[in-house]
Amino acid sequence: MHLNYHFLKFLCPALKQSLLGKKIHECFSQNKDELVIGCSDSQNQIYIRANLLPVISALSFPEDFKRSKRNTISLFPNIIDQEITDVEVFKNERAFSVSLQNGIRLVFKLHGTRSNVLIYEEGKSLPILLFRNELKDDKNIHFEDLNVELDLSHEKFVELEGNASKFIPTLGKIPRNWLKSQGYIEADLSKKWGLLQDLLDLMDSPLYSIIKETNEYHLSLLPEQVAIYQSADPIAACNELFRYKVIIQSFEKEKKQWQRTFEDQRKKALAYIKKTGSKLHEIEHETSPSQVADIIMANLHQITPGTEEISLFNFYANKDETFRLKKNISPQKFAETLYRKSKNRKKELQHLQENLELKEKQLAQTEKWLAEVDSFSQFRELKHFLKENHLIKQQKDKEEQVPFKRFEIDGFEILVGKSAKANDELLRYFAWKDDLWLHAKDVSGSHVLIKYRSGINFPKTVIERAAEFAAYYSKNKNETLAAVMYTPSKYVRKVKGSAPGAVMVDKESVIMVPPRGPQEED
Secondary structure, eight states: OTTSHHHHHHHHHHHHHHHTTOEEEEEEEEETTEEEEEEEOSSOEEEEEEEEETTEEEEEOOSOOOOOSSSOEEOOGGGTTOBEEEEEEOTTSSEEEEEETTSOEEEEEOOGGGOEEEEEOTTOSSOSEESSTTOGGGGGOOGGGSSOOOOOOHHHHHHTTTOHHHHOTTOOHHHHHHHHHTTTTTSOHHHHHHHHHHHHHHHHSOOEEEEEETTEEEEESSOOSSOSEEESOHHHHHHHHHIIIIIIHHHHHHHHHHHHHHHHHHHHHHHHHHHHHHHHHHHHHSOOHHHHHHHHHHTGGGOOTTOOEEEEEETTTTEEEEEEOOTTSOHHHHHHHHHHHHHHHHHHHHHHHHHHHHHHHHHHHHHHHHHHHHHOOSHHHHHHHHHHTTHHHHHHHHHHTSSEEEEEETTEEEEEESSHHHHHHIIIIIOOTTSEEEEETTSOBOOEEEOOBTTBOOOHHHHHHHHHHHHHTBTTTTSSSEEEEEEEGGGEEOOTTOOTTOOEESSOEEEEEOOOOTTOOO
């Protein structure tokens, strides 16, 4: 709910109290899709830190911020040295504005994967600048349209048959789940109306809580029994949520990835040790090929040509046994083959024993690393561990062996096949049914996948950029515009016997884009 109108309407008055009268002394970016605005007066300072990366959109308002000396760029010179005159939330919208003395208004549009900062000049309806220029549709957002009026009358509620999402579209997931938990879906209209009023009352006098659900941190305005953090101060809650979402959540995600990596290595090592151990035991306890050869040579007089199976006395085991021979090979030649096989068997045993010892050492190392990673509680510990054990380079080398190029666009992972054969591998081993598949239409080229992220629709900008990759890595690379088809991977299938990279597509959409590679930016 940290991007929700019901939170912003409390956050903005608190921000107004902290920002009013302060001047903007710097505005810069040093991380992708993160904007930092420094504000100060003669007594103190406060920063607006807007992390608008689609993976994690969050705001924080620290009292101090250390700007990096490298990889940083100053932005929006027309807002520098301007005094802040107002902070307002837009009605029923996930956005708020910061007004400046010269008439410029900064609009923070907090729409999840499409979050942005828009700059409006006084008297102009459309923005003059965007922070995230790739969100081209934002250029057409009229300032006066940002306030949204809602009819919250009982008559409207009845007309919508108690549909809470249509009646108050600003609610968000946590309040809707609260309604469900109170029996809202099964209740009659009268009961639903009462529950909705109870919910609004709770959100109008909130205690801000940070909760954790499915490995992600969320802000709640409702009473929470299991809360990681609680505060009556919206700015403090915002700052703490930023710390959990941007720092702790990122650390936990990377830690979990390494835990999975080591756990997979551990399982593979255990499986190899079990399989190799069984094979060693089998070889060591079966009759040696040289012994079988000795028995055959000692009993040549009993073996008639063409015999495939015969019972002979095994003087090594002191008992009769049945031995199989080759029909078209004489007993002498077969014995010679067994003697050679026995020599190779010794080498095989030695090789298996060496591999087993090596794998047992690797298992011990992996289990040690796994235990270390399990104990880490800070990013610093994890980074030091990875550097000390040269694991980041190993991970990069491993990634270079995969059949695709890997890119990231607004938090979405993009995979591009390296060849026709690689396209087949990409589709067979790396595509999930809900991933979005793209390919230049009617020409040969790379398969492109946008990896699905649970609960998040593919943004138009991400589809367009991935389509530009698909056009660039195709025979249409030099065209001005190229047609690219796209569809969920579940509609793409490989036909048995077809050429490498060739597929059947059961359902598709088409987009026209200019072919652009990863190094070509606007």
